[in-house]
Amino acid sequence: MIPQLLNKKIMLVVPPISSVTRPSLGVSNLKSAAQSAGFDVNIFYACFDYAEWIGVDLNQKLAEGTRSDLLIGEWIFCDNIRTRPITEKSLNYENDVLVSHIDEAFRDTIRALKDGSEKYVDHCADIILVQDPSIVGISSTFHQHCAALSIAKKVKERRSDIIILLGGANCEEEMGRATADLFPWVDYVFSGESEVTFPYFLDLVASATEHGTPDSERNLTDSKLTQKFWDYTMAPPLAQMDDLPVPAFDEYFAHLSKATFKHRVQPALTFESSRGCWWGQKHHCTFCGLNGHTMSFRAKSADRVLSEIKYLSDTWDIHDFAASDNIIAMHHIQQVFDKIPDNSKDRFFYETKANVSEDQLRRLCRAGVTWRDRRIVS
Template sequence: MAPDTSSPFKLALISMPWSIFNRPSIQLGTLKAFMEREMNCQVDAFHPYLDVANAISTETYRRISGNSWAGEALFAPLLFPEQKEKARELFFSVLSRKKPQVPDFDKLVSTIDKTCSIWIDSIKWNQYDLIGFSVCFNQLFPSLYAANQLKKTLPGVSVVFGGSSCTGQIGLSLLHHFPEIDYVVDGEGEKSLHSLCRTLNNRTSLSSKQNSVLRPGGLVEKTEEITDINELPYPDYKPYFQEMAQIFSKEPFIPTLPLEFSRGCWWNKCSFCNLNLQWERYRMKNAGRMEKETTHFMQQFECLNFSFTDNALPLKQADNYFKAIASKRIDISFFAEIRAIGQPERLKLYNQGGLSTVQVGVESLSNSLLQKMVKGTTVIDNIAVMKLCSENGIQVEGNLITEFPTTTEAEIQETLVNLEFVLPYHPLSPAAFFLGHGSPIHRDGRAFGISALLPHHKIKKLFPPHYHNSLEQLTKGYRGDRKLQHLLWKPVYQKIEQWQNFHDMRTDKKTAPLQYRDGGTFLIIRQEQPPGQPLQHRLRGLSRKIYLFCHTPQSISNILQQFKSLKEESLISFISELSQKRLMFRDNDKALSLAVHQTLQET
């Protein structure tokens, strides 16, 4: 085939604040590599969040980017000056509870405005055929602001929005309300963006087959996705590193690199979840490809910290992947989101392969709430994964969803009791329920007592009134039992705070608060409890054997089958006694030992 010597289509891709500053944007990296492979196209990727992080300090940036609303509130007055007071109110209300002192809102707005203006002025935008914004978590106001500024100086430039915050009706609604957006890519980016660029390059009009590219009055209908994501090129992170070297030349840092093992979620049933709206199907890369991709990035950029962007790791492929990484004997470290994994060997292998921190979808410590959430897990599964991760040196991060609609007093009591059993493990954070656009509860809220959908009260502080009822937003307000839930959950918030304080106050963080040492015929359990001296418990003979057997959740019938001489009555009484002491957990017909093996934890 003769080489294409015509001048390339020029595409600018932008990721605005509040992307995590020490990571390149995987969306920009993926699209740049794909577009440059598929057509005669030059893609320039821009990460102005680096400029903003440098201007306001990385510490302040980290704090703001960790909150869903604070960053949007800082850009709201730049787009709608009349919203400044309300945006300031929102900013302080979402950040004020945490130390250190909240930064000055007005000063931040002015610094951000100045920094973004300097950045916009530094680029010759009229060289681009299309300017694209990747709009995901916390990037809506910053992207609207930048698009608005660009259109003011260059009204003829074409602007496209895409990303998880522009899916379906929300994308259409953005198009209708903001003339600075010419197109929205709805759903997976690669093929739709390619199709749009080809059309603009050929100066033809969009065909009816391009309905995943929305334009005012367009239909919401998706074109096909990438069938096999193994065929995608590696994301191109070079522009991020070039910008970082320039902006942070005096204080260089070593970034964490994002990796994508899979798209979508193999479970995809949770009633509160809207994380998978942009995907039609669940797809994954194979372990070999993933390993090569990781090695490539490690060698190209000399980084050892990686973060999987997956909603839930694909377990079978992950088994082979971590096995291969473990065999390399390198000091690599991964963060990943997982569903509750109950197999100790698997967690051990993952940790040997570098998995150091996980976000586990625990969500609740009440069985009936877990059923309402359609998590497909039980409380004992959740406690087991917290214990097994702790034992295998994997830090667990995660949330407990609070104020879930229709929560009963009995479910609150169950949660409060079960919180006492997880005291030895790394504390979770409370996350108040929000109604995500497109989630099963949003689509049919009646079963959850939701009688009407309303504009979200925080969104109302950011947008002027004439947007409130017509603009579709990612987070919805609703009429239901919100006030009641807020009251009901107060004791849970207090108990979680006590849990966090217990861990903060511990001086020896290397040892687990509940651990055992095995003497072969007996074992000694050491149990820290607030307040006072640690307790010591000794289990001998059969008691020791039962305790070790319940390392993972075991049914009563399983235990009886294992220890044939054991009477059911004695077993139940043993488990009850140890549960009262918070050394075991019993959930219906299953039991779990709670102490972690000290020797394992030290290796």
């Protein structure tokens, strides 16, 4: 039977390898959306525990100071989810990648991390299971996939009744479909923008629980989703950006306040003012990682952007903002940044295209769009 959701916890997990210098925007949005629907949701920043486990400097080096195409984060955790014997190709990775691109001292370090990865995954499962959640949702972006799958597998082995969800950028379209097909300990995979589908899913599970629907049927469907929840669902892009919740960063700052390295972290607030890419809709760049499903450009209203910046800054007393936007909304230069006062403490990181005019650059600079990462201090 599907476990009772009412009066039980839903846990969202941010796995390693991830920077500890900013909260996860996607998971924070999902928490806010689910809480608005009446569910009890908590976020476990497992990446903080990993930074304590291996040292914050090494964690930051792996998260943001090492070439992502080397897939070191995936290699560290891959043995925990291996379903087939080790092949010659797997063995060659160490010679072809590690030896060729990494110095010997660092190579020895990550070998040690690989050897200790199962112990860390057990540690994560202990923390999750003591909370007695009914649902565990794990986010996966960049080189977090093997860690996410490792934690999911360990939790499922120890508590088969817990519903395991996976989502995030690594679950987009074909990647999500493959994850659902290849890893049987993952019950449901969410692809796309899930701020709407996640609360609907929780409603459906709660309804199925109330009516005693057997879990084995997995017959979770709803007209608002336009499809059956089987083991994989593709969410349509959110049409109205102002419908997004304000992200909940409570657990991030709670974890940071308890960290042994808290005095060294200069945190930033993640936020978004748009999704998609207005340029890519016309001319898709060859190197772009966006696909057609998430390409459509949508922006929050100027009033929403300004009010959200003020709310987050006032709430957390942080003035560094890291925008997740793929490209700045050009109309926000006039409607948002021209309205930011000259004496504002806020500083912003944005990505934009190289065709911004000199006048626009001056206006952005005046408004504080000048900030760069400098978040782990000595």
